[in-house]
Amino acid sequence: MAAKILMISYHTCPLASEEGKETGGMNVYVFELSRNLARLGHKIDVITRSQDKDNEKIVEVEENFRVIHLTAGPEAAMNKKKLVEFIPEFVDSYISFVQENDLQYDLLHAHYYQSGLIGTEIQKRLNNKIPLVLTFHTLALMKNLVARSASELSSQYRIDAEFKLSKHVDAIITPSTSDKQYLQYLYEVNPKKIFEIPPGVNTELFKPIEKIAAKEHLNLNTQEKIILSVGRIEPLKGIDMLLFAIKILIRQIPQIPLRFLIVGGDISQHITKWSPQLKQLEEFRHILGISKYVQFIGQKPQHELPYYYNAAEIVVMPSHYESFGMAAAESMACGTPVITTNVAGISQLIDERRSTLVTSVNNPLLLASQIRQLLTNASIYDEIRDNIMRNIEDLCWSGISKQIASVYLRLISHET
Secondary structure: OOOEEEEEOOOOOOOOOOOOOOOOHHHHHHHHHHHHHHHOOOEEEEEEEOOOOOOOOEEEEEOOEEEEEEOOOOOOOOOHHHHHHHHHHHHHHHHHHHHHHOOOOOEEEEEOHHHHHHHHHHHHHHOOOOOEEEEOOOOHHHHHHHOOOHHHOOOHHHHHHHHHHHHHOOEEEEOOHHHHHHHHHOOOOOHHHEEEOOOOEOOOOOOOOOHHHHHHHOOOOOOOEEEEEEOOOOHHHOHHHHHHHHHHHHHHOOOOOEEEEEEEOOOOOOHHHOOHHHHHHHHHHHHOOOHHHEEEEEOOOHHHHHHHHHHOOEEEEOOOOEOOOHHHHHHHHOOOOEEEEOOEHHHHHHHHOOOOEEEOOOOHHHHHHHHHHHHHOHHHHHHHHHHHHHHHHHHEHHHHHHHHHHHHHHHHOOOO
């Protein structure tokens, strides 16, 4: 059975990388899920807020998959916390669009709580019982648990919205056992409507490349051992802990030439205009005296990331909270070992499979010892790499999309 699915990705566009915007896991998730569902024969429309008046309003990505930019507030990038006030305008734009084009959908899949609010409003405005699926991607209560400053705290509005949405929606797709348990116990969600399905990885794009060739492609010193971090630059990502670990490693194994690459963040402007988080990392780099070992790369499009993963000896994801951790899966698909903290959703999956090392939050000594072990013990490194290559096919997007499609079809056919 083929279905017509409306994906709601209000605050961020799945085409953001091509549009020159910074991307994160959610952009990739929505893009890859939509594309793979379309290849299964389902018709997928993604609606997102227009952030640039020069972008095409409707982008035909490929057969059965298109992205629709709807007007809501200024057509410019904005802090997502400020976007709540434009939700009514976004819903108005959507209602006008479907009426003008005589469109109907079998199911709504919202991504992030703001999109969930839009989904509930669409249900009310159209007065129908179209099923609503929600993927939170991150949970406010867990982000607040690890917040390091008042500016990082999620609002009470978001927390209240997540509680209400958890009760209202027909199904929640969650990426990990930990997030499923948080929903069940903290948000009091009926476990029967929680479906634990991890994100996938594009194994056509993320695949092994000969390491020397990858380093040469990126103009990196082929003699240096590359430690890599990929993702948004936010305090909860724990990159400052990794800087401390790098400092320790430089003292412990001075005979090994190290290079730490940070992929992510906007470094295109003068340093005075960098984000507070990037400025703080720059300050730590100087305080620790490791400036010549640490390099800010900035944000990179998806097609460039495989070269970074393959050039690296190790990818480290030292997050204080991570609902899953797609960078870890992408690295694994390239055959590069990962070290992640035990709070990342993917840590449960990869720890069971002996596919990486799991460290503790805020323990740079332990992290440094684990990096050192992988850099100096070839047998352990090779064992982990072999385990990665045996297990990564389980995370291929084609299989993950089939699992999610089965949830959709169950709801559409009103099965319980």
